[in-house]
Amino acid sequence: MNDDNTPDNSEGADDARPQRHIRSYVLRQGRMSPGQIRNIEEGMPRWGIEYAPQAIDYAATFGRRAPVVLEIGFGMGFTTAEIATARPDTDFIGIEVHGPGVGNMFKLIAEQQLANIRVIQHDAVEVLRDMIPDGSLAGVHVYFPDPWPKKRHLKRRLIQAPLVAQLAAKLAPGGYLHCATDIEDYGQQMLDVLSAEPLLENTVDGFAPRPDYRPLTKFEARGLRLGHGVWDVIFRRKG
Ligand SMILES: C[S@@+](CC[C@H](N)C(=O)[O-])C[C@H]1O[C@@H](n2cnc3c(N)ncnc32)[C@H](O)[C@@H]1O
Structure with missing residues (x-):
């Protein structure tokens, strides 16, 4: 990633190594301020879940039984905090690889005393595979995933058939998968891939109107400044 957390144009040093799956990100450590490092050091033991190849016990993690919504790639966490504040009866698990974003998310949780994040x-792909039980999620949010606009990078996009099949399997019957993007051809890709997944059905005909519960995200605002449109795709697990 570049410093502004957008994909850069290089293939990245990790491309030469054998990989278990194609990464949807190139990790740049970026510049972590002492404050951001402190936020992570203090936040991780309180609100962090360490990656481990072991299913998460939601009740033990949150200290209650409530619907669980997973967010992939929360960026700086502002949207996550806003949605979690508006839905106190739902628990949220946010996955993000970018250190400054994780630090900021912990800062928001501490400042706003958010008990449900x-x-x-x-890497969300490994978390999904190893830590999220099948049929356990009330919803999944994937808001403005890295667009990877160059043709040779399209394979890095998150929303592709294998991941969508995995996400669908993690949803409880009736659970929803909500993707949004400001890149038109990625929006069409989302609609096509979700439509082709047998476990899912569209909540509307085609693209969904932006639902009230989704605030403007940082990357969405950036896209709008650049004159982009916005495409929301919301499907439910059948059954
Ligand atoms: C374009 S940003 C969007 C951030 C935020 N959702 C928003 O709308 O402002 C995409 C984010 O997804 C994260 N990301 C990309 N691939 C990921 C993966 N496999 N696992 C976890 N996070 C990932 C990136 O680090 C980045 O912060």
């Missing part, structure tokens, strides 16, 4: 700093 936990954070995992790890």
Whole structure:
């Protein structure tokens, strides 16, 4: 990632190594301020979940039984905090690889005393595979995933058939998968891939109107400044 957390144009040093799966990000450590480092050191033991190849016990993690919504790639966490504040009866697990974003998420949790957010700093693909039980989620949010606009980078996009099949399997019947993007062809890709997943059905005909519960995200605002449109895609698990 570049410093502004957008994909850069290089292939990244990790491309030469054998990989278990194609990464949807290139990790740049970026410049972590002492404050951000402190936020992570203080936040991780309280609201962090360390990656481990072991299913998360939601009740033990949150100290209650409530619907659980997973967010992939929360960026700086502002949207996550706003949604979690508006939905106190739902628990949220946010996954993000970018250190400054994770630090900021912990800062927001501490400042706003948000009891219903936990954070995992790890590749979402591995977290899904190893830590999220099948049929356990009330919803999944994937807001403005890295667009990877160059043709040779399209394979890095998150929303592709194998991941969507995995996400669908993690949803409880009736649970929803909500993706949004400001890149038109990625929006169409989202609609096509979700439509082709047998476990899912569209909540509307085609693209969804932006639902009230989704605030403007940082990357959405950036896209709007650049004159982009916005495409929301919301499907439910059948059954
Ligand atoms: C373009 S930003 C959007 C951030 C935020 N959702 C927003 O709308 O402002 C995409 C984020 O996804 C994160 N990301 C990309 N691939 C990821 C992965 N496999 N696991 C976890 N986070 C990932 C990136 O680090 C980045 O912060």
